[in-house]
Amino acid sequence: MERRIFLQKSLVVGSGLAISPGLLSFPKVPEYADKITILHTNDTHSNIETFPENHAKYPNQGGVARRHALLKRIRKEEKNVLLFDAGDIFQGTPYFNKFHGELEMKLMSQMRYDCATMGNHDFDIGLEGFKNAYQHGDFPFVCSNYDFTNTELKDVTKEYQIFEKGPFKVGVFGLGVGLEGLVAKTNYGDTVFQEPIPIANRIAKHLRFEEECDLVICLSHLGYKPKQFKDNDQTLAAETENIDLIIGGHTHTFLPKPEVHQNKIGEKVLINQVGWAGLALGRIDFFLGEKKKHKCHELVLV
Structure with missing residues (x-):
């Protein structure tokens, strides 16, 4: 069964929290299309409370x-919803200093996150500290290019995760930044960093063709x-194939809308990142429809 993926994007701001992109209006989509809503955050950095009213930039x-509250509203309106995080959940407020990641894991579980990957600051209490905090989380972490075989995190994280929502089969994997020089050696121990692009190509191909996923997403x-990093989302998009969406983090970049890039064989791949501190919630709606004569997956702006 050949399928075609349609994308919708737009923007909403309300109640002090932005959806980027959110929803202003629906363009007309094919009657045969089913919809899945992808929601995402990155670099929340232990920000639990609303910024104070006297904050210079984000009052x-x-x-x-x-x-x-926003997640509850969206889930009430949409039947197929997945929620992801692209790392750096820890570090940045006294809540982390006091509770060492336990509170963040509990709150993400209550918000029903489906999956996350690890950022460099998620190593700040060491591997054992992360493992202890993760006892309070009930969602998987996908860390595809960190080899934890000889560490306390062996069998704690996954290479990828597959979700089924309505007619959709979604494969998700995660890529982390190089740790040497960025994270104290004592905090990552015998973790082995593997070059992300070969890993991404291998896993995305497996998810697309072996697991027959309709959407392949990289956290x-x-x-x-x-210019900021040798390994980065734009290079990842250009040098891989079979990825539909790259949900980014690490650079705290506020993108006004998802960017459309071309992969190594000229197909479209999206990149999105929504800043930091939980100030924005990313939203992308995909539409899936039957196309008997269509032989490949394609992202089409409608």
Whole structure:
């Protein structure tokens, strides 16, 4: 059965929390199309409360309670919803210093996150500290290019995760930034960093053709721009295939809308990143429809 993926994007801001892109209006989509809504965050950095009203840049913005309310509203309106995070859940407020990641894991579980990947700051309490905090999480972590075989995190994280929502089969994997020089050796121990692009090509191909996923999503904590990091989301998009969406993190980049890039064989791949601190919730709606004569997956802006 050949399928074609349609994408919708737009923007909404309300109640001090932005959806980027959210929903202003629906363009006309084919009658045969089914929809799945992908929601995402990155670099929340232990920000639990709303920013104070006297904050110089983000007064009365953000906060877990507002995000939770927004998620409940979207899930009430949409039947096929997945929620992801692209890393750096830890570090940045006294809540992390006091509770060492336990609170963040509990709150993400209550908000019903489906999957996350690890950022460099998620190593800040060491591997054993992360493992202890993760006892309070009930969602998987996908860390595809970190080899934890000889560490406390062996068998704790996964290479990829597959979700089935309505007619959709969605494969998700995660890529982390190089740790040497960025994270203290004592905090990552015998973790082996593997080059992300070969890993991404292998896993995406497996998810697309062996697992027959309709959507392949990468949770990336590599960073946004080539000038910032050798391994980054734009290079990842250009040098891989079979990925539909790269959900980015690490550089705290606020993208006003998802960017459309071309992969190594000229097909479209999306990149999105929504800043930091939980100030924005990313939203992308995909439409899946039957196309008997269509032989490949393609993202089409409608």
